[in-house]
Amino acid sequence: QVQLVEAGGGLVQTGDSLRLSCTASGRTFNTWLLAWFRQAPGKEREFVANSLRSGGSTYYASSVKGRFTISRDDAKNTVYLQMNNLKPEDTAVYFCAASTTYYTTRSDAFEYWGRGTQVTVSS
Numbered sequence: 001q002v003q004l005v006e007a008g009g010g011l012v013q014t015g016d017s018l019r020l021s022c023t024a025s026g027r028t029f030n031t032w033l034l035a036w037f038r039q040a041p042g043k044e045r046e047f048v049a050n051s052l053r054s055g056g057s058t059y060y061a062s063s064v065k066g067r068f069t070i071s072r073d074d075a076k077n078t079v080y081l082q083m084n085n086l087k088p089e090d091t092a093v094y095f096c097a098a099s100t101t102y103y104t105t106r107s108d109a110f111e112y113w114g115r116g117t118q119v120t121v122s123s
Helices: none
Strands: 003-007 010-013 018-025 033-039 046-051 058-060 068-073 078-083 092-099 117-122
Touching: 003 092, 018 033, 018 092, 018 117, 033 068, 033 078, 046 068, 046 078, 058 068, 078 092
Parallel strands: 010 117
Antiparallel strands: 003 018, 018 078, 033 046, 033 092, 046 058, 068 078, 092 117
16 A cells, blocks of 8 residues: 655744655655645645656746755655745645656646645744
C-alpha cells in the first residue's frame, strides 16, 4: 500500500522559515513527478511546486518563486519544501503528491496524496 506522509508544519511568524518533508512508502518514486500543493480555508487547492523525475527540473507558482525550494532525496524516498520569508497568505494545509505524468501542475493528474500538514503564519 502506497502512503505519503507529510511532516514539518507548524505556527510561525511572518518572515520565518519552515521545512516540510514528505516520505513515501510502498514503492519508490525516483521516476515520478513529485509536487506540493496547498489549500487555504475556503479556497481551492493550488499548485505550489513540482520536481520532475530524479535529476530533473523544478517549477514554482509565481506566488512562492524565490522564497520556496523543492528538493528530493530519492534514496530516502522523500521530497522537501523549504519555505523562507513566510507570509500570512502562505497559511494553508500543505499536501505532497506523486504522479506518473512527466510534467503537470493539475491536481487531478496526481495519483497519490498525503493527508497534509498545517502551516500557519501569523502577522
